[in-house]
Amino acid sequence: xxxxxxxxxxxxxxEAETVTxxxxxxxxxxxxxxxxxxxxxxxxxxxxxxxxAYKQQNATENRxxxxxxxxxxSFSLKISDSQLGxxxxxxxxxxxxxxxNLIFGKGTKLSVKP
Amino acid sequence: xxxxxxSPKYLFRKEGQNVTLSCExxxxxxxxxxxxxxxxxxxxxxxxxxxxxxxxxxxxxEGYSVSREKKESFPLTVTSAQKNPTAFYLCxxxxxxxxxxTNEQYFGPGTRLTVT
Numbered sequence: 001x002x003x004x005x006x007x008x009x010x011x012x013x014x015e016a017e018t019v020t021x022x023x024x025x026x027x028x029x030x031x032x033x034x035x036x037x038x039x040x041x042x043x044x045x046x047x048x049x050x051x052x053a054y055k056q057q058n059a060t061e062n063r064x065x066x067x068x069x070x071x072x073x074s075f076s077l078k079i080s081d082s083q084l085g086x087x088x089x090x091x092x093x094x095x096x097x098x099x100x101n102l103i104f105g106k107g108t109k110l111s112v113k114p
Numbered sequence: 115x116x117x118x119x120x121s122p123k124y125l126f127r128k129e130g131q132n133v134t135l136s137c138e139x140x141x142x143x144x145x146x147x148x149x150x151x152x153x154x155x156x157x158x159x160x161x162x163x164x165x166x167x168x169x170x171x172x173x174x175x176e177g178y179s180v181s182r183e184k185k186e187s188f189p190l191t192v193t194s195a196q197k198n199p200t201a202f203y204l205c206x207x208x209x210x211x212x213x214x215x216t217n218e219q220y221f222g223p224g225t226r227l228t229v230t
Contacts, residue, residue, distance in 0.1 A: 009154075035218070042223075043202065043223070043224050044221065044223055044224075045204065045206075045221035047218055047219075050218060091156060091157065095211075095217075097211070098211060099211055100145045100147070100162065100164060100208055100210070100211040100217060100219075101147055101159050101162050101172065102147075102157070102159075102219060103159075104149075104156040104157040104158075105156055106154060106155060106156040107154075107156050
């Protein structure tokens with residue numbers, strides 16, 4: 001069975017600094033997708049970034065980028081120039097290409113200090 | 115405005131009563147999902163449906179039931195058999211994974227269910 005592990009229950013970053021959130025996963029599949037979702041206090045789940053496993057190039061979305069290490073089964077999220085609005089729970093998620101349902105990690109609570 | 119709606123935002127029930135949570139989408143998505151979120155647990159899959167009139171159990175389906183009579187609707191019933199029903203429930207939808215592609219999931223705003 002596939003599993004997703006986020007080893008940092010809480011993280012803190014100073015405004016305008018950079019922070020990296022860790023995620024590892026376990027799968028025997030070769031074709032899958034990885035996602036980072038953000039859940040602010042409103043509890044609305046927002047997709048931050050996605051990565052296709054067959055792509056070697058790391059995905060980037062403005063201030064958000066990932067470090068995808070397929071062999072190590074690692075998928076970390078880097079947030080640059082952190083803003084107060086980045087404070088939220090961040091969830092790493094995995095999906096097999098042939099299935100629609102996501103498998104989530106337990107999340108990392110990110111605090112941003114002014 | 116396309117999206118997913120869940121109602122109500124907060125729901126209170128007495129123990130022993132069944133309760134149905136609503137989920138509607140106008141994104142024309144084939145697939146729909148129900149997740150449960152507890153503190154420190156992340157999101158766990160309850161049920162999912164890839165097409166109308168078909169649905170599959172997820173990891174924690176015991177004590178829950180669903181129906182998918184229409185493409186845009188996927189209601190979840192929390193039955194009295196669910197031992198610990200108090201939680202935050204999230205509905206999501208996506209294009210069918212059979213079409214290939216990333217098929218990202220779009221989430222509703224959630225329903226907080228409290229059972230006393």
